[in-house]
Amino acid sequence: MTKNESLFSEAQKYIPGGVNSPVRAFRQVGGTPVFMKGGEGAYLYGADEKRYIDYINSWGPMILGHRHPAVVEAVEKQLHKGFSYGTPTEMETEVAKLITQMVPNVDMIRMVSSGTEACMSAVRLARGYTGRSKILKFEGHYHGHADAFLKKAGSGLATLGIKVAGGIPTAVSEDTLVAQFNHTEEVKAVVNQHRAELAAIIVEPVAGNMGCVPPVAGFLEMLREECTRHGIVLIFDEVMTGFRLAKGGAQEVLGIQADLMTYGKVIGGGMPVGAFAGKKEIMSRIAPLGDVYQAGTLSGNPIAMAAGYATLQMLNHHPEIYKELDVKTKFLASSFARLSQQYSIPLAINQLGSMISVHFCEGKVTDFEEARKGDNDRFKKFFHGLLEAGIYLPPSAYETWFLSIALSQKDLDETVEKAEKIFKSF
Numbered sequence: 255m256t257k258n259e260s261l262f263s264e265a266q267k268y269i270p271g272g273v274n275s276p277v278r279a280f281r282q283v284g285g286t287p288v289f290m291k292g293g294e295g296a297y298l299y300g301a302d303e304k305r306y307i308d309y310i311n312s313w314g315p316m317i318l319g320h321r322h323p324a325v326v327e328a329v330e331k332q333l334h335k336g337f338s339y340g341t342p343t344e345m346e347t348e349v350a351k352l353i354t355q356m357v358p359n360v361d362m363i364r365m366v367s368s369g370t371e372a373c374m375s376a377v378r379l380a381r382g383y384t385g386r387s388k389i390l391k392f393e394g395h396y397h398g399h400a401d402a403f404l405k406k407a408g409s410g411l412a413t414l415g416i417k418v419a420g421g422i423p424t425a426v427s428e429d430t431l432v433a434q435f436n437h438t439e440e441v442k443a444v445v446n447q448h449r450a451e452l453a454a455i456i457v458e459p460v461a462g463n464m465g466c467v468p469p470v471a472g473f474l475e476m477l478r479e480e481c482t483r484h485g486i487v488l489i490f491d492e493v494m495t496g497f498r499l500a501k502g503g504a505q506e507v508l509g510i511q512a513d514l515m516t517y518g519k520v521i522g523g524g525m526p527v528g529a530f531a532g533k534k535e536i537m538s539r540i541a542p543l544g545d546v547y548q549a550g551t552l553s554g555n556p557i558a559m560a561a562g563y564a565t566l567q568m569l570n571h572h573p574e575i576y577k578e579l580d581v582k583t584k585f586l587a588s589s590f591a592r593l594s595q596q597y598s599i600p601l602a603i604n605q606l607g608s609m610i611s612v613h614f615c616e617g618k619v620t621d622f623e624e625a626r627k628g629d630n631d632r633f634k635k636f637f638h639g640l641l642e643a644g645i646y647l648p649p650s651a652y653e654t655w656f657l658s659i660a661l662s663q664k665d666l667d668e669t670v671e672k673a674e675k676i677f678k679s680f
């Protein structure tokens with residue numbers, strides 16, 4: 255048995271599937287998950303003593319790379335002052351203020367401890383605000399694991415082949431309508447039929463949980479228009495895209511403003527943080543100001559805020575980071591396009607900023623149906639070939655890769671060189 259096999263076998267005795275979040279179990283690609291024991295810059299270090307170039311970056315948060323000195327320093331400072339007080343702290347106001355500067359349409363923001371909590375709370379708020387019950391989401395979009403969202407919910411469930419999630423009351427699930435992302439006419443019809451009952455439309459403005467799938471021209475504009483026309487709250491789930499695509503997230507890049515936004519991942523710099531934010535008029539309905547209740551013992555946790563604040567400040571003061579990430583990610587995208595041509599392997603490459611994914615199929619991938627066409631056997635070989643070569647990709651074609659600024663051109667060159675060997679072998 256390898257070190258990973260024995261660690262995994264022991265983990266499976268005490269933890270369901272040996273993991274604390276399903277995607278880590280390598281179910282789509284097979285094999286044994288790599289247990290990590292350290293991270294530094296662009297690299298993860300495995301229990302097997304191997305070095306891996308990291309393209310997951312904890313599924314997004316580590317945009318500055320692992321153990322960025324500014325973040326380490328901020329966390330170390332706070333460690334000496336205590337872990338949690340359960341009282342307001344000045345730092346929470348500083349974080350909130352900074353975010354209102356980075357994202358133009360945030361009047362107010364409430365911190366929570368995960369992206370799931372953020373989306374769940376935003377939907378409750380939208381329901382309280384509108385007095386309506388139904389929500390509309392899109393196939394292949396993931397908004398965390400709250401009851402209302404586990405319908406056609408993208409990567410995690412798709413990877414495991416779960417068609418109907420267990421444990422969700424029919425009454426809850428009936429209030430969630432699902433349409434196809436990027437299908438304008440279908441969405442308009444659903445909205446028209448249910449407009450009086452729709453509290454919110456929740457959308458990943460750039461989808462990242464069926465691979466990376468950007469919106470087609472006009473789609474989000476149409477959502478914005480329909481929501482304004484019918485008094486529906488438009489929620490952008492920016493848990494993945496927030497502070498990753500730009501300071502102002504997908505809203506800034508795409509030039510569209512939602513009514514409420516949810517955040518997670520980058521906002522905590524690697525600590526468990528989420529947030530929901532938006533217009534004052536809506537946010538004022540949250541307790542203690544209003545009647546929509548939401549709370550959290552560890553919300554705004556001082557150590558988590560220290561890591562998040564240091565990360566966000568870095569991004570705020572160095573906007574060139576986004577340009578640099580885009581250049582690096584484009585280099586990967588164009589290199590893979592070249593390999594695809596050179597070796598006649600059909601490949602759909604989607605990339606926006608530092609988000610990129612590859613599907614081994616002909617044509618474009620613009621919705622979940624198309625994302626499913628990918629040749630999984632080929633993806634498996636690609637994934638395991640690169641893993642063997644010390645390059646750590648998400649273990650599912652339904653997941654987006656996230657780059658960090660710590661990646662050097664040498665790391666990228668090495669990645670392409672190793673990828674070429676696998677293309678040759680197909």
Ligand SMILES: *Cc1c(COP(=O)(O)O)cnc(C)c1O
Pocket residue numbers: 367368369370371373396397398399458462463491492493494518519528
């Ligand atoms: C990761 C993710 C979530 C859930 O966040 P957690 O912190 O895992 O609960 C919600 N929405 C999107 C778009 C995500 O990518």
